[in-house]
Amino acid sequence: MQPLPSKLLEDAVNEMSSLPGIGKKTALRLVLHLLKRDTAAIDQFSGAFVKLKRDIRNCNICHNLCDEETCTICSDRNRDRSLLCVVEDVRDVMALENTGQYRGIYHVLGGIISPLEGTGPSDLNIESLLLRVQTGEPKEVIMALSATMEGDTTNFYLFRKLKDFNIKLSTLARGVSVGDELEYADEVTLGRSILNRTPFENNLNR
Amino acid sequence: MQPLPSKLLEDAVNEMSSLPGIGKKTALRLVLHLLKRDTAAIDQFSGAFVKLKRDIRNCNICHNLCDEETCTICSDRNRDRSLLCVVEDVRDVMALENTGQYRGIYHVLGGIISPLEGTGPSDLNIESLLLRVQTGEPKEVIMALSATMEGDTTNFYLFRKLKDFNIKLSTLARGVSVGDELEYADEVTLGRSILNRTPFENNLNR
Numbered sequence: 001m002q003p004l005p006s007k008l009l010e011d012a013v014n015e016m017s018s019l020p021g022i023g024k025k026t027a028l029r030l031v032l033h034l035l036k037r038d039t040a041a042i043d044q045f046s047g048a049f050v051k052l053k054r055d056i057r058n059c060n061i062c063h064n065l066c067d068e069e070t071c072t073i074c075s076d077r078n079r080d081r082s083l084l085c086v087v088e089d090v091r092d093v094m095a096l097e098n099t100g101q102y103r104g105i106y107h108v109l110g111g112i113i114s115p116l117e118g119t120g121p122s123d124l125n126i127e128s129l130l131l132r133v134q135t136g137e138p139k140e141v142i143m144a145l146s147a148t149m150e151g152d153t154t155n156f157y158l159f160r161k162l163k164d165f166n167i168k169l170s171t172l173a174r175g176v177s178v179g180d181e182l183e184y185a186d187e188v189t190l191g192r193s194i195l196n197r198t199p200f201e202n203n204l205n206r
Numbered sequence: 207m208q209p210l211p212s213k214l215l216e217d218a219v220n221e222m223s224s225l226p227g228i229g230k231k232t233a234l235r236l237v238l239h240l241l242k243r244d245t246a247a248i249d250q251f252s253g254a255f256v257k258l259k260r261d262i263r264n265c266n267i268c269h270n271l272c273d274e275e276t277c278t279i280c281s282d283r284n285r286d287r288s289l290l291c292v293v294e295d296v297r298d299v300m301a302l303e304n305t306g307q308y309r310g311i312y313h314v315l316g317g318i319i320s321p322l323e324g325t326g327p328s329d330l331n332i333e334s335l336l337l338r339v340q341t342g343e344p345k346e347v348i349m350a351l352s353a354t355m356e357g358d359t360t361n362f363y364l365f366r367k368l369k370d371f372n373i374k375l376s377t378l379a380r381g382v383s384v385g386d387e388l389e390y391a392d393e394v395t396l397g398r399s400i401l402n403r404t405p406f407e408n409n410l411n412r
Contacts, residue, residue: 005272006262006271008261008273009271011257011258012254012257012258015254019239019240020235020239021232030225034258039259042256042259043256045221045252046251049221049237049248052240052241053240053241056212056241064211065241071211072211090211091238
């Protein structure tokens, strides 16, 4: 890309393109779009991120992002506290909540074990998970991590830490996505889905 | 999308998704990515846009964005001041500079006549263009606007304003893009490209 005519513009474009998936050209388009707004609107745009960083909190129970000491899910008396679902981050909580199928509570690890990115077990909220399990309140821990190499590594690490507690350990079912045609499912998924086949009536009420 | 667990997060996501082409899901991904940075990095991110809005200037000759009173192109003594190229915005200046084929100077309209978006001639830098032409310095005005309905409307408006001055008026050549196959060119472009055919030797030195 041609050098920009202004250092200030260049700084703004560099900041914008530091976001994942935003290239220099897109960043320039976004910055020029911003520049058309009035000063108050730009202060509001910029202020939102500064305020977020300054005031956001992590739930003191499950580590989900929230505005209070304890998140709305953990403070909800109607949730089933014997079911504890371990997820990577806040987006996974939202995705599971979106299904409307889960009434337990969560534990947000804040990442996933990834030697490539330098994330080890000590960088994650694993100690506090063990403390929660030690209270005896959770009867089942559902490991709802991504079906990737890193997810499986983390699952295995958690399994070794949790296997001596008197609780049920489970993972999300792996299988053919609803709406997918069989011939396009990969062989590992299809293999697991036939090994872990479920009773016919389990799929009726979806 | 599921309601977010935090009002602060929601505000930040709303601001991010107010940018063109950024949906709520992408915005959430970008905001969570930002949130992983330290406070100083976020201040720098946010500050870049505030500083840009506060300190950016428009060149007092061509209205291009710049940090000084006059942009680097207008203050360059080696540019041909008899050639004046009219463009919509700073990105078009960059695109033309990128070609390395143009040694004249520019005039940035700051937009294009678009009744649908409520942009009329008085919203554009047209008065100052007429003043520049009146000085007699430009001998040719090149109207380098997009080949769209709005571009053509603006071209026509400028043509009517400029036709009584003793200057040459031209537009960018419309024709088959370099690298395009003929059968995929649309008929209007192909029709214009045969009407405005150029001498063979003009295409040799590209």
